[in-house]
Amino acid sequence: MQYSVTSLVKQALRGHQGWPEAFRHPEPRKHYDVVIIGGGGHGLATAYYLAKEHGITNVAVLEKGWIGSGNTGRNTTIVRSNYLLNSEIPLLEWSLKLWEGLSAELNYNVMFSQRGVLDIFHTDGQRDEAVRRGNAMIMNGVDAVMLDRRQVLEMMPLVDANNGRFPVLGGLLQPRAGSARHDAVVWGYARAADRLGVDIIQNCEVTGFERDASGRMTGVETSRGRIGAGKVAVCVAGHTSQVMQMAGIKLPVESHKLQAFVSEAVKPCVDTVATFGVGHLYVSQSDKGGLVFGGMLDGYNSFAQRGNLPIVEDVAEAMMMFLPSLGRVRLLRHWAGVVDMTMDGSPYICKTPVEGLYLNGGWNYTGFKAIPGAAWCFAHTVAKDAPHKYNAPFHLDRFAEGRPVDATGGGPFPNHH
């Protein structure tokens, strides 16, 4: 059913009793042209673009829990393309462009709100860094605006402007950036893929790979039996190492955890996505009124979806420095997601050494914003057996070749990116 004003009126007159399910719940078939492992944003979007852009509709998305139960539902929903390197900006900017038309494309309101991302700086060094980043963005066709102190305080009047040690000097604004409703992205892609014929199979955990004598992928073993596959595309987050090890591939990945926080609902007071240059802190306000914010990684390998208290304290302190008038606001929820941190802070969207096995993973903590663009490129890679130019830099051999995509220059230390 196409969602529209007409369908809404019709259903309203029937007391909303006649809405059909957004997508089917099929039994797995014996064989698919492409099996996608992971029913999060990336997996579902990959299925959608395979069907829509490349006409490959005999596709299954296998999800071990329910769709969107992983990191797509555990992030701070920020969408932006304010990156630094020429190798990474085109991918993220393409993703942002897809975001801009996504609700109409999917016939599903993903509540993409272009309220801007404002990186506030507090020292001369940070200002130089912001100018450099802004220029890199503009040279790649991305919108970037330098704001002075007065303009920042007009946008963010609650910021402590006169902190003696770190006064507000200005900010780098990307006006087209913003945030979106993360669950809606999953449901929208699932529904749109399903309408094109993709099977979405939940509660189906992949337990092994099946390969022929030449080593080529021929199928997957799952908790719901064997499923044959022409190609297998991996889109899992947090456990990419574990899935790829079943195919004998060791990855440049460490799993870490990142915490996020939501406060009780308050009246609108933060109408952009603001980052605080002194600590590592990013804040936005959800449509329900809760302040959504987060800080740094916990800093050590972990698969526990719970955070440690020193980071909670660190983030709370940063909030008190940044927005002191919100000091009495109570924390409502707090959680941690397991993120695949890579050796240069950039993802892998590529073919793998195993014929017929493809990888979209290692998204560090930047996977949500990249869902449309990365999945679009990944579908291209799977369908054509070759990367698109936007994802060409993000392959597994880049370390051996001396071509890491390392925007921070942090080196091979995943907990420093």
Next chain:
Amino acid sequence: MRIPCPLCGDRPLEEFVYRGDATLTRPAADAPMEAWVDYVYLRDNPKGPHREHWRHAQGCGSWLIVDRNTVTHEITQAIQARPGGEVQR
């Protein structure tokens, strides 16, 4: 999380700095490139027991080898990383 430093006893997490996998062995200087790529970039990233390097940076400064479970965060052993470090005081 507390880490039992062999010199200082149980100390809070904030005092420690994490380095990573302690099971990696540095290749010989003339080892082939693949061995170096493996050492510098590739990780087992186990879900479960993990042997890792921590430094008691805000304490005694020792480099430690800590056996920790990456799911439960339970620490079963912490010894000094230097040769002979397995001798606990």
